[in-house]
Structure formats: C-alpha cells, structure tokens
Amino acid sequence: MKILYLSQLAYQANGRRYCDEDIWLTARLRRDFDLAVCHPVDAVRLMGAFDGVVIRNSGPVIDYQREYGEFRAAAIAQQARVYPQLTGKADMIGKQYLLDLTAADYPVIPTYIDLDSLPTATGYVVKPQQGSESIGLRKVDRETLATIDLDGMLVQPLIDFQYEVSFYFIDHDFRYALYAPDPDRRWQLERYEPTAADLDFARLFIEWNDIDHGIQRVDACRTRDDRLLLVEVEDLNPYLSLDVLDEGTQDAFVQRFAESLRNYLG
Incomplete structure (x- = not known):
C-alpha cells in the first residue's frame, strides 16, 4: 500500500x-x-x-x-x-462543537459566543472559533471582556483545575493516557493510569464523534471537585507525545496504528 x-x-x-x-x-x-x-x-x-x-x-x-x-x-x-476520516465533528472543522456540546449538557467547559449567557467567574478565556495551538487565546476579566469584539470568537469561564489529562485512541481503541501535574507546564507530561470512570468519560466523546478510522486525543481538565471537563477533541492531527512512553508502549502503539491503516486501506 x-x-x-x-x-x-x-x-x-x-x-x-x-x-x-x-x-x-x-x-x-x-x-x-x-x-x-x-x-x-x-x-x-x-x-x-x-x-x-x-x-x-x-x-x-x-x-x-x-x-x-x-x-x-x-x-x-x-x-x-x-x-483520520474527514467525518469528524470536532477540531477538524473548528470549535463549533464546544458550543453544541455545551447546549446538549455534555461534561465540557461551558462555551458561549455572547456575554448574555456567561456565568459569573473570576476570569474568562477568549479564543478563536477556528484556532489551535492556543493561537489568539486571551485570559481576561469581565470588564475587559466587554470591550472585545467577539465576532468569530468563543468565550469560556476560567476554570480552576488541578491538572490536564489526555486520552489517546486509535479508532475506538484506548491506547494510553498522559497528564500534566503542573497546570502551568502543559507539555511536561507523565503517564496517567485512568480509572474506569475516566475511560467512560473519554469514550463518551469518541462515541459522539463520527470517526471509525483514525487517531484521536481527548483533552480534559480535572476540576477542584474532581470532575473531568472536556477541553477539546483533537481529531485531525493530535500530537502524540510518544517520547514520554516506554519502549513497549511505543511498539504496541505503532503496531496498532499499522493494523488500523491496513484495515482501513484494505
């Protein structure tokens, strides 16, 4: 092939x-x-x-x-x-899905496009609907937020979280999880052993998305009251942080990746 x-x-x-x-x-x-x-x-x-x-x-x-x-x-x-298949409903077509999931009451960081719906918070995050890699992301207070042109932007309340955690899937098959113990160092990652409840959370979004063949990363944050909230579903080109993994996990990942490709391309 x-x-x-x-x-x-x-x-x-x-x-x-x-x-x-x-x-x-x-x-x-x-x-x-x-x-x-x-x-x-x-x-x-x-x-x-x-x-x-x-x-x-x-x-x-x-x-x-x-x-x-x-x-x-x-x-x-x-x-x-x-x-991955281009049927995905998440980051590959923009951030509209965060609005849709909020409206459907999924466990996601609440996301809005106007000030009227915003809950009271200590601060807010403003980011482009078509953004990635934190490009254009700003953290502001309510007073500053009122002065920003929100056309093409999303607004979220600033969440006080313990850490961020990512779940990595090939097709619908969970492979590994990594987390950043220090919230200020997003890419200083360590292995994370998910609970059954954690995997149920991640699979909720894998099942929601319309991809049968592809690599996806479900990013979440752990709130101070121990809930997981979705940050994003990276379904186009998720960085895999393979260098954090041990050799055995790396080998298993690439073998499953090749198997998935053979099954898809047939």
Missing part, C-alpha cells in the same frame, strides 16, 4: 518537536507501507498517486486555511481514503 503522509516538519511548536515524532513514526511505518512525506499544502496535487492519505503533525490549519479547505473538498469529491 502507498501512503501519502502529511507533516509540517519545520513547524516550531511550544514544548514539542513535531519533526522528531514524525521522523520516528515514518521510519517504523516504512516497514509495512510504501510511504512518502509531504507538506499539507501539497496534498491535493499529490494524493491521487496514493492509496491513502495520513494526516499527522501537519501544524495549525489556520496557517493554511484555504489549502486545507481545498484538500477537504477534493478528498471528499474523490472519495479518497483519508486517515
């Missing part, structure tokens, strides 16, 4: 080295697949020569929004096999 692997190797992410992760992953996947790596803006031009397209550390879509839209449209029109 021939795979076009989308990565933005030169992207400089805070606290992470995208290129290292993709260099390691592609070296392992080449054992099972014919594979070529390209920048996401070149995908439309090249994908016709491949059996499938794998989106990995392709960087914030906001940096190439037009090209990403063209890629999605072309892939859907051509019925190309894209991994």
